[in-house]
Amino acid sequence: MTLKIVLINPPVVKPSEPPAGIAKLAGCLKANGVSYQIIDANVEGIHYLLGQTAFENEWPDKWSKRACKNLEANIAALQNTETYKNKSRYSRAAQDVNRVLHLAGKPYGAHLTLSDFTNNMLAPARSADLLKAAQMPDNNPFYPYFSARLMAVMQDEPEFVGFSVNYLSQALCAFAMIGFIRNINPGIKIVLGGSLVTSWAALGVGKDKFAGFIDEMIAGAGEEKLLELLGVEYGHKKSSPDYDDFPAQFYFSPGFVLPYSASRGCYWRGCAFCPERAEENPYLPLSAAQINQELPQLVKKYQPALVHLLDNALSPVMLKNLAQHPPGASWYGFARVSKELTDDDFCLSLKKSGCVMLKLGIESGDQEVLDKLNKGINLEDASKALKALKKVGIAAYVYLLFGTPPEIEESAQKTLNFTVAHSDCIDFLNLAIFNLPVANDTAQNLQTENFYEGDLSLYRDFRHPAGWDRQNARNFLEKTFKKHPAVAPIIKRLPEFFTSNHAPFFKMI
Ligand code: SF4
Structure with missing residues (x-):
């Protein structure tokens, strides 16, 4: 069976749990017999950047050195209930993991944290800047991660790729990933959904704003509209969210x-x-x-x-x-x-x-x-x-x-x-x-x-x-x-x- 659609949760949102919207869509696609793949690019990308930054670089200051050296222990601490008995221990672990992420964003002029992503040059609330992010995907700190990941998934020749964008902190990375996909395979249809996209639609913003990059924008609940777009009959309407394909061990929670x-x-x-x-x-x-x-x-x-x-x-x-x-x-x-x-x-x-x-x-x-x-x-x-x-x-x-x-x-x-x-x-x-x-x-x-x-x-x-x-x-x-x-x-x-x-x-x- 060829792959119909890939659903992507773009960085950056708090990596503490899987995205509910994509899980809901996954449940619906599964119930209706549609082949799909899930990529939580947020949590995968954060792990990738943390690993690369901690183990491939030498940082001059003491804090960075300590944060890189203790990265694995600090991630494990955030995933351990014991840590939550001691707020100071928790704070140290969270701040040190965040320090490593911050270092990863620096060479790109990005301010990258465990809960946010901004860029010195590009504003996520400006459509012209989102298009710039799409035109220059390699200017994004997640590029080394997503270029390899998307290349691999493109081997399965999906017809559609859907991005769920719920926060402004995801918009620039979503468009960088979209730009990359357009470069390697212009024929793939790109669909944009999620609550931020719903809010944009309420302002009258449509796909024309992103002409050349976005094929469809879905406002509001996505299940029915997505199936319609995929040309699939909405037969099984009562489906539960499906979390089977999310990398449970990656999330930063105990x-x-x-x-x-x-x-x-x-x-x-x-x-x-x-x-x-x-x-x-x-x-x-x-x-x-x-x-x-x-x-x-x-x-x-x-x-x-x-x-x-x-x-x-x-x-x-x-x-x-x-x-x-x-x-x-x-x-x-x-x-x-x-x-x-x-x-x-x-x-x-x-x-x-x-x-x-x-x-x-x-x-x-x-x-x-x-x-x-x-x-x-x-x-x-x-x-x-x-x-x-x-x-x-x-x-x-x-x-x-x-x-x-x-x-x-x-x-x-x-x-x-x-x-x-x-x-x-x-x-x-x-x-x-x-x-x-x-x-x-x-x-x-x-x-x-x-x-x-x-x-x-x-x-x-x-x-x-x-x-x-x-x-x-x-x-x-x-x-x-x-x-x-x-x-x-x-x-x-x-x-x-x-x-x-x-x-x-x-x-x-
Ligand atoms: S209307 Fe009031 S209660 Fe409802 S979501 Fe808004 S702030 Fe919350």
């Missing part, structure tokens, strides 16, 4: 992490300035029956150390279902503050079902700001939920957002006060400065400015109505918020580079 989406979109979709609202993505949950059958089966098959629920927000209905039908392994995911979470017994039932951590978007400690953002939560409930989670032993990973249009300095101070008052219940903090999505219905009253990154930028600049601009918000964060003695230890707890992907492991020991 045990296999099984990503699983129980829904697409967001059941709330109300928060002003959220891309989910701006892009009007529909909420498409799987049925409880499907989840209850599929998830335990996947757990049985892959024996994961942890299930990562990828939903934008697990609805109360979904949480109740998980409590009643535990997946059979520890799990974590995003939830909204709801009345249910303020109830000790409900939280206990989640804990018993395997929940080790919930990510909660609380955003602000000022109720007025939350109301103006249409967040749909109140601080009283947030306070009760944090206390209930603490009581039953579920870690809280709290997201806060600074510099939103309704925020002023006094509001930011209230956020600090709220955080300090709940510092014993907050295990991890994600602190972000607000970005204004391009397609936004609530931005009408704001004075907006030109795109600051490029024609593919999902965000734009705006003039803060009260003068509390990004710089002010950033100063407050760095000089006041992070320095507070009750907050600083929470920030220190955050796993370097892997953040929420590794945070649950610190709570499972």
Whole structure:
């Protein structure tokens, strides 16, 4: 049988788990009898670069020497649960592995980390730069890896090659790989999908922008559209994600992490300035029956150390279902503050079902700001939920957002006060400065400015109505918020580079 399609996860995303989108497509292709091959070029490429950099070079400074010498031990440490008992040991391992990766990117003018990829000369949000990356694939640090890997896979003469691009940090490498394929075999059809591509499509960006390199762009859920493109009838619609062909031993986690989406979109979709609202993505949950059958089966098959629920927000209905039908392994995911979470017994039932951590978007400690953002939560409930989670032993990973249009300095101070008052219940903090999505219905009253990154930028600049601009918000964060003695230890707890992907492991020991 000739190879119909190769599905590629391009670098760079956190290499802690396999990509869920490609696993979903793989399950669908397998169920429908289509020949395919998977390449997790992210984790393969990172291992390749680390190995080459550590063993083929002599570095002058002490840190680089130590990081190269201990590379294998440090990778093994990140894959060992014991390391997660000692944050200093973990930090040293993560920073040293990252140091080696950083060295690999240097000769190419690239800033390469375990969670990001940027280039001094090329911006991933500028289509002209993506085309440049495609025209000069050998200017990419992953070139030595992907040129050999793609050459080998081309022996099987695939008709299509699909790239799943979910983050901006993948875009330049994806286009470098696309350019390489075009050079060696111009006849192969190149398909681009993934959530970043879905966001581009919502901006009106189509394949014409990348003429000569991209044959098809798929926005949204890819299964049906991909089969249509491949000329295959969508006979078997109910397929589970398939992780058989991913290199499980390569991932930088202490045990296999099984990503699983129980829904697409967001059941709330109300928060002003959220891309989910701006892009009007529909909420498409799987049925409880499907989840209850599929998830335990996947757990049985892959024996994961942890299930990562990828939903934008697990609805109360979904949480109740998980409590009643535990997946059979520890799990974590995003939830909204709801009345249910303020109830000790409900939280206990989640804990018993395997929940080790919930990510909660609380955003602000000022109720007025939350109301103006249409967040749909109140601080009283947030306070009760944090206390209930603490009581039953579920870690809280709290997201806060600074510099939103309704925020002023006094509001930011209230956020600090709220955080300090709940510092014993907050295990991890994600602190972000607000970005204004391009397609936004609530931005009408704001004075907006030109795109600051490029024609593919999902965000734009705006003039803060009260003068509390990004710089002010950033100063407050760095000089006041992070320095507070009750907050600083929470920030220190955050796993370097892997953040929420590794945070649950610190709570499972
Ligand atoms: S809950 Fe999260 S995903 Fe849903 S609208 Fe709000 S910010 Fe967006």
